[in-house]
Each structure stands twice: as structure tokens, then as C-alpha cells.
Amino acid sequence: METTSPVLPPAILEAGTDMHALLARLFPICRSITGNGVRQTLAIVQEYLPALQLHEVPSGTPALDWQVPAEWNIRDAWVKNAAGERVIDFRQHNLHVVGYSTPVRGWFSRQELDEHLFSLPEQPDLLPYRTSYYQPTWGFCLSHQHRLALQDAYYEVCIDSTIDEQGFLTYGELELPATEAGENPADEVLFSCHCCHPSLANDNLSGLVVAVALAQALAAQPVRRYTYRFVFGPGTIGSIVWLSRNPEATARIRHGLVLTLLGGPGPFTYKQSRRGGAAVDRVVALALRDTAVAHNTRPWLPYGYDERQYCSPGFNLPVGCLSRTPFGEFPEYHTSADNLHFVQPKQLSEARALLLRICGIFEHDQVYRNLRPYGEPQLGRRGLYKGIGGGLEGQEWQMALLWVLSLSDGDHSLVAVAEQANLPFELLHRAAEALAATDLLAPV
Amino acid sequence: METTSPVLPPAILEAGTDMHALLARLFPICRSITGNGVRQTLAIVQEYLPALQLHEVPSGTPALDWQVPAEWNIRDAWVKNAAGERVIDFRQHNLHVVGYSTPVRGWFSRQELDEHLFSLPEQPDLLPYRTSYYQPTWGFCLSHQHRLALQDAYYEVCIDSTIDEQGFLTYGELELPATEAGENPADEVLFSCHCCHPSLANDNLSGLVVAVALAQALAAQPVRRYTYRFVFGPGTIGSIVWLSRNPEATARIRHGLVLTLLGGPGPFTYKQSRRGGAAVDRVVALALRDTAVAHNTRPWLPYGYDERQYCSPGFNLPVGCLSRTPFGEFPEYHTSADNLHFVQPKQLSEARALLLRICGIFEHDQVYRNLRPYGEPQLGRRGLYKGIGGGLEGQEWQMALLWVLSLSDGDHSLVAVAEQANLPFELLHRAAEALAATDLLAPV
């Protein structure tokens, strides 16, 4: 089953406040790896990205070493005391229910109930986020203070959920085709983010709304060298399903990024692809260097988000993971404190800008050849010292011209020039364009 | 002349105290590069390693650029004062005589005698260790205090030694064959240590007793991938003789270590082979990293112990040198303070454990191939998350499984995985074995 929404003029997410507003709209939905929460989420995304394709994959479908799981949905859940009062109520916070909880209804002693309760003694005000996808069970999450206050002898429990073996896994996919494709399909850039977490703002609604904003910006560009592909799916099983169904697109991926945890306050963190020295690893390092924000880089680790699947050794795709503070390294992680206050518009906006810079490098990286390579050419005679306006003149501009000429021997891409010259990629790109407008430089 | 001792059940050296006891038994023997001291030493080693082969090579035999020297033996040596009292007495300490001293008997003035005396003014309590293998002379070593006390006008000198051009050079060799050799001889691991020093405990009885203990442990292993070869010979000329007589075994050496100075108190020091990046260099670095002891690594230097011969450019064998504090860098070096107190059981025991860890890596290093390389396989379904007991579970165990799967692309050995993952080799080996017991992994 593949559907697309009617084509409507979408709202454009450019400002951080716009991204935050979309995030706030998506926040209350109870998502999981399957079910209506994902459908509702992607339907809203489709309002912003009308070309988004929604895919429904039947439960039980084989996917690499896995199978699509049964579809989980939940209508209501509660724990009532003897007085019939809801002392734990799914309607108040969907983190209250352990994800994929099996249906249950009945009276339990306080002690019996306790085995199905999860809280954080060291963060006694916060609800934890828990799931149990592959071991059928049920449970409730609550703050530790809340748990300690449950002092009745018996409680009535209800989880009104369904686990449907005839259900579906839902994911969304957007393709922004290259504008100048020749006979063969264009090389691709993949962006992937997970959409399976319930009311958690940073993990990973932040990645999702930044991806939506990035896709809108790329869709508006008149020229795209690459085809850009966005996958919005549940963590792990979503990327596994996508990989299993798209061998040809997979083979065309030249660069890719998993986007996650982009809304919190920490510095940007880039986790390299399994290859380590792939073009995407160099490009992201360069974009981070050129951006005046705190950041750090980490080597490949076979643990984390969906880069685990894209970089599994059979695929070994050049896919890194871009986040701010990584999972597990901030106290709000996987708790009710990962909320709409934790994610700030400015942080989303910085992430979007960084990704546009990264895509700018993807689009403009190029090997050039110096057409007058014997001695330095006379730049003054060609008016190049004057610069091209917009502040592009003076000593740094001149150094950019000289570096491009010096290293344009057919071996160095502009990324390599930027690395060696320690000058901004964008400046070198402008210098290369100015030189290519004369008789001095040509793309290889 | 090749001899083997009768096969007797040997005492097993496992505890540091056992190794120290053997060392104490060997300590009083007056060893040199040839002669009965070496024979006695190796005969005692044979009690512990009945399969040890003793080799006697005639003086004058050519060996690479050298010749086997004349055999030196000594019965007694003394300096007497006019009263006939022994004021220097070889029977009290065999360091008193310069090794390879020519025979002498006669009266000498105090001044004439002085040219044949060696002491350490800066360590006035200690006897130095001196030899003169290739320049015929005689001499006595004594503490500087002792020397200053010799105030008589004349002394009678006697060195009752023999230098026999018809003698032999003695060395010992133990081969522990690989247990699963096919048609072709197995690859070999070489351990080499010198046994030519008289009453010096660290240099190199420590290397010798640790080698004996290691050989016993390896002999007891039911499976050996490699043939392990132990050479016990005099420094320099011993390894040169062995190399000259064993071209075929030499060609089969895949890893090797010179063992020396393993009983002192300093941190372990690994000197890399001439190749620098040989497998043995990586394996020892890994074993030192995985062992919670102080250590450091040094690059190749064409000076030191018998690695000079094994790594000479014609052979260029992958042979490093494992010690604690290197020669010349501790004040007890080549003095009477290198004694049975300087070497401690705990230090010998740590050295044995480190070498067993090194051999464990030699035995278990292996390139595997992930048989389900597309996406991550479901470990839970195969029960792998449960671990395999013995504390092998939990997060580190899971990371070990993931690292092995991620890097088992046919290019990375387990050593490479351990280096990149920064996880203990032994843990990764266990993880690989657990995975290989399923359908997920196979050795290449």
C-alpha cells in the first residue's frame, strides 16, 4: 500500500520557531515502531512535504535477518485504586505505558503490580521511557515519587492495546531527484531519522523536524547535483526494512547521515561512518570547522542509531550520524524531561544551517584543473584581485584564489583544498567559480 | 653431539615462588659463553623440560660472520697477600673473575695488579660484571672498598682456567610441535634467552626461568596452532650459531621474542622488532594494554640482546624483545646487586602471565567473516545477548559481539578488532567463538 497526500502548498520551515511549532504539534502523539502513531506523524509530515511517499509493509514480511513485527496500537491504559480513581493514566502522558505492552485487565496486589512498574530512583521526578518489543510483557512507567505514593493493597490494571499479526509497519520516504540527471540515475545522498519514539522531543522529533526543514530547503533549490532521499521510519527495523526493499537506491548512495538529537543544548557531535575516511566524514568535519559552533568528532562504534544498519559490513555505506550530545550522555535522555523545553528553536535552527552547509559542500565539491599551471598567472590583468563583491576581496580572497590555482592539479577536490588551506569551503568555491569564469580554471 | 635426558615427570613451575626457587638453584653456577657452567645450567633446565635438546658445537665451527670460540672453564682463582691469605677469592663470588680470563700464576706488584682490577667507584659496595671474550687477558672484579683495602706491596695471583680450542659451545633447544600440523611444517613462534651470565639474577636467569615456565605451560596445552621453539644459548654467539644451523626453522618463524630482565621491579618494556609493525609488535602491545600493569614500548634499535641477530637485515625476523627496565637503566645492572633479592617471585609470575596472554593471542587471532553482513542480525533470537556465563554478559559483552560482527569483513583479524574496539582480546575471542557457534560467523 503506497499513498501520497493531495498536493497542497506547504508551510515552509525556516525559522527555528517554525520547526519548534511542528515539533510541539507532533509531541503528544504516541508513536512506536508500528501503529497509528507513526501514521499520524507521517501524515502531518506530508503536509510539509507533499511528495512524501508512505509505505505500509505487512507484519511478518522478511527483511534481511528480521521480520516485520506485529502492529501495536493502544487506546487507553490505567491503574485504578480501590476507589476507582486513575492513579496512573496513559491519557496524562503516553510515557506511562511501556511500549508494545500486551493487553491486560484485572486486579493485582501492590506487590504483583510492582514487578510491572519502572521508575528512576536517582531522578525521582521523571518518568522513564521503556519498551519491550521482542519480549511480550506489559508495564507502566512513572516517577519514583509517584511509585512510592502507591500504598494501596490492590489495584485494578487496564492496558487496552492490540498486537495485530495482520498489521503493518509504516515508514515514509521522500525523493528529491537530481535536476540534471543523465541517462543513468544520479548518485544519492541519504538522510535518515527515526520516528518511533512517543513524547520525547530531542529523541527524535528534533531530527525529524530538522530533516523536514532541510528537505524543504533542498526541494526549493533550482539545481541539485545529487538525488536527496529522506527516510522517516522506526529505529532499527525501519532502516532494515528500507534496506531490504531498496537495493538499487542503496547502491547509489554516495553520502548519508542519520539525523538525531539535534535540538538539545550540547555541542554538535559527528560520529564517523564505519569507513572513517569517507567523503561524508571529511565533508562534515569541514562544515563543522567552518561553522563557528562547538563540536567534536567520534570514530565509528557499532552501537547507536540506524547507522548501525547502513554501515553493517555487507552494505558498508558512507553514512555517519550527526547529533548534538549523544544518547545516554545527558540526564534528560529517555525521560519525561526530554520535552518541549529541552529543545530550543535556536538549536534546531543551527542544525538546519549546518546541514545546509554540508549539502552545499556535497553540491559544490569539484576537482578543477588549473589551465595555466606553469608559473602563477597574472590575476590583476584579469581583474581577479578586485574580488567579486560581497566582501569577497582582500587578503583572504587573494589567498583563496592562490590556493585553488596551486592545488587544482586534477587530484585535489575543493574539499581537499579547503582542508589543506584551512580556508572556508564556501570562500574557495566562490574563488573557483571566479577563476572558472576566466581562462584559468576548468572543472575536470 | 646431541643428547636428551631420560623422560621423567618434571616439576611444574607455575607460582612465582617456584620460578624463584629454580633461579636460586641456578644462581651460584659460573656460566660463560662456553664451558661447563652452561652445561650444568641446561642439565638442570632439562629436569623441567625433558624434551630439551642439548647441542654441542665444536670450537672453530664457522657461523655466519663468526667462528665458535674456544671453550673456557675455570676451577679456581684467587689473589693472596704475602701472608698467603686469599684476599680475593673466586669461591666466594664468581663475579670476582673477569669472564674468559686467561690462566695466570705469579707474583705481581700492587701497581701491576691494579691494571687487572675492576671496580665501581660510584657504587663502592658492589662487584662489577666484566668479560673479555675476544681480547685475551685476565682480571679480577671487586668492590671499590675492597680494592682500596689492598695495600700490600706484592700479591700472588692465580687463575686456574683453561681455554680449549678443541672444546665446544653448548646450547639448548626445545621444540613444542603444533598439534594439528598438516603436510607442511607448522609456522613457528620463537622464544630466545641467553644463559651465559654467571651469578646475575635478573640478567638473565629471570628470562631463563620464565621461559622454562612458559614452555611447561605451552607443553601442557592440548592444542597448539604454532610450533613453539625455545632457544637457550649464550648471548650473541649463541643466536648466531643457532641461526647458522637452522635455516629451515628460521624461515618458519612468524613471531618471536627475546626474553630478558623479567624479574626486576620496573615496568614491562617492549622493544619492537626491526619491522616495527610486525604482528608480534601489535600482539605484544595489545597484551600489555589488556594487562593492568605499567609498561612502555620502544622502537627498534640495533643494539641490545639477541634480537640484534634475529633482526639483522638478511633475516629481518619479526622478533621483539620483552623485558622490564632495560639494560643499563637500573643501578643493579651488571653488578653483584643483581641478586636473588632484586628478583622477586611476583615479578616473575607477572611475566609468565603476560607471556601466556601473548601466546593466547598468537593462538586465537583469526580473521572471521560475518555470514549475515547485511544489517545487524537478531542476536536476541539466537540467545547471544544472554552471554555465555563467567561474567561474559552485559554491555561489554554485547559490544564485543557487535564489534566482531561489524569488522568481520574478511580483512580484520581479531587483533585488529581489539585494537579498534579498545576491548580486551580475550573478550573478543570469546564473542567470536559464541558467534561462530551460530550461523552468524565463520573463520576465513
Place this chain on the structure above:
Amino acid sequence: METTSPVLPPAILEAGTDMHALLARLFPICRSITGNGVRQTLAIVQEYLPALQLHEVPSGTPALDWQVPAEWNIRDAWVKNAAGERVIDFRQHNLHVVGYSTPVRGWFSRQELDEHLFSLPEQPDLLPYRTSYYQPTWGFCLSHQHRLALQDAYYEVCIDSTIDEQGFLTYGELELPATEAGENPADEVLFSCHCCHPSLANDNLSGLVVAVALAQALAAQPVRRYTYRFVFGPGTIGSIVWLSRNPEATARIRHGLVLTLLGGPGPFTYKQSRRGGAAVDRVVALALRDTAVAHNTRPWLPYGYDERQYCSPGFNLPVGCLSRTPFGEFPEYHTSADNLHFVQPKQLSEARALLLRICGIFEHDQVYRNLRPYGEPQLGRRGLYKGIGGGLEGQEWQMALLWVLSLSDGDHSLVAVAEQANLPFELLHRAAEALAATDLLAPV
């Protein structure tokens, strides 16, 4: 037009004071990129290097992307006040006139004149050095204090210069041929320095006099493996003209250095060639390491002196730049403070010694082969431990012998041995010669 001076016995520049005396003699001449100042300078150089060839290249001659400029000469220049007094006088300092000033004669208001004056407000006592080669204009340089004192309403201005389209560009070239060339021309070493600056001592009379002294020393050597070529020409256009006229010599360059700023007080600075790892880059690094003077190394930058031309990507020659404190990094740079006091004999002498060391490495670097590579050879038997006099004995000498034997496998040159052994090149060269005098070593 090519001319050579009559062959006369030249004065030999060996001491720093001799070099400084030549520098002082050249200092008053008003040089520019063309004209009689260059001719006078090179005629004096010819007194010291009689084999120097002078080349005159007509204005308008194409040279790579450039043309030889018109020839500029100047007889006099002044600014007079209403009283007819010379308030700025070219005869007092030739920095007073902007280089390549067009001729001018007339009365100017103080305000009109001001647009043609150049001073340094932050260094109010110093005259700046200014030129305008490619934008026709005229101007005067003066100290800022001087400028502020010019308070008259009108001034008479005269620049008695000529710009001759039928003129010439002058450069000098010296070839010291290899002494043992075979049928094919020998490989070459290039030294290049600019001679276009007027009364500036460090930039670049220092480079010029050190080059003259170096050429004299090399000319006196009985054996030269390489042909040494010295180019003395105006900056930028000089090297471009030379490159355009000498494709065959260019192709033979194996190592090269631009010599500049060698007389100031700062540490030596080596700027690597564009290749980065060229032999010259390793050799200079080694010579600096072996010399007990402060120094630092910088990577390639497509800005600086004539290495910009030699290292342009079409040529990509192995040419680095040797200086002391680089241009623009000392306050005297391009001012009247770059004078005869700023440059000191000791500094010139150190530069000459360093360059002789560098040339010594060029001459003596060599791959050797150990002829007894199996085991260590007996050095004592061949008398090598005794050393070869001149302090070449003892432990460092022995280590040099061992390192040469260890690494002479046909792959390591002496430079590589010196780098790995961390021993002086000269010591290793002597050790290799001593070994090659026996049966142990031979050049490959």
C-alpha cells in the same frame, strides 16, 4: 645579449664579516625589477663569481602568462618647498621614491601631494618600501614625522625617471657543473634569490650574499655529484622569465631552495615545497635538526617568494624556501629599519654553514647494501670499533656503524637512516664510508 666578465681571481667570502662587507657595498644601489640598479648589482656579484652569466631579456618578451615589463630607471627625484629647498630627496635614501614611479614635474598643493605620499603612522620614524609595478603612478615614501612636518601650501615635485618599452630585464645565472657527469646531463640543485629590492639589507641582500658565498664554496669543491645552478633575478618576473627560457634545466632540478631573509636575528624557518615530502624537505629538516640553532618548519603556502613560481602545479618542482623570520613577521620588514645594523655577520655565517651542511647531505646521501646481512658482522675483527680518529669512536660511533648495517637493506638512504637513528647525518656518512672500506658495505 649574454655577457661574461673577464676571468679574475675572486675574493673569497667565508667569514660573516666578508659577506657583510659585500652587502654594505651593494646596499646603496637603487634596484628594481629592471634597470641599471640590477645591472650594477650583478656586475659586482660577477667580481666574486666570474662564471656568472648575465642575461638581458627585451621588454615585451612573453614569459609564461606574463610579459617582460618596460625597463625603469631613475636619475633623481625630489619635493621642494616654495623656498626651493629639497624637503624630500631621493639622493638621501632611495626608499624615498615609490618603485617604478612614472616621471612627473610640477607644482602641487599640499593636499594633492598627500595622495602620493606614503608613511607608517605606527612606525613614525621609518620609511616604508613601496612599489607600483603594474599600475602606472608616482609617489614618495617618508617617515610619518617627516610627513607631518610638511606644512606648506604648495610644493614642487620632480621624478626624473624613465620607463622604456624598448628596455630589458636583467638576471644572472651561474652553473657549477657536476664533476663526474656521464653522457647525460647531471641532475641539478637550484638556488634562487631575488635582487630587485633597493636599500633593504635583509630582504634580500642577505640571501644574495649568502648565495654568493655558497657558490664560491661549492665551486671550490673538487667533487660535485650535482650541477649547482644559481639564479639571481628580480622577484616573481625573474623566476618566471628563467623558467620560461630553461625548460631543460628545469626538468633536471632534483632539489632547490629559494634563499631569502637570512641575515636577521630570528630562528631559521624552512617552508616546505608544495610536494611536502620531497627529498629537499627531508634534507633541510635533517640539516636543521643536526645544526644546533633554533629553527622551525612550515608547510607549503602558495604565497611568499619565488617558490610560488617553481612550485606552481605545472612545474611542481621540489623547491622549498629557507629564511630566518619570514616576511611580514618582523617590524623592520619593508622599512628603512631593514638596514646594515639589522643584518649581522654572525647570522650570515650561520646561514652559509647551514647551506653547506645541506649541500653535504645532497652530495653524500646514498643507498647502501649490507654485504654481510645475516647476523651482525664482527666489527672488532675488522678494526671498526677503533673508530677513524677525529673523535669518531666510542658509543655514538659504534651506534652509527650498527644503524648503517641494520638499515642498509637497499631501501634506506643515509637520510632515512639518520632520521630513524636520530644520529647526525655526517656521522652516519663517515660510518658508511668506514664500512664501505671493508667487505661489509657497498653503495647500491
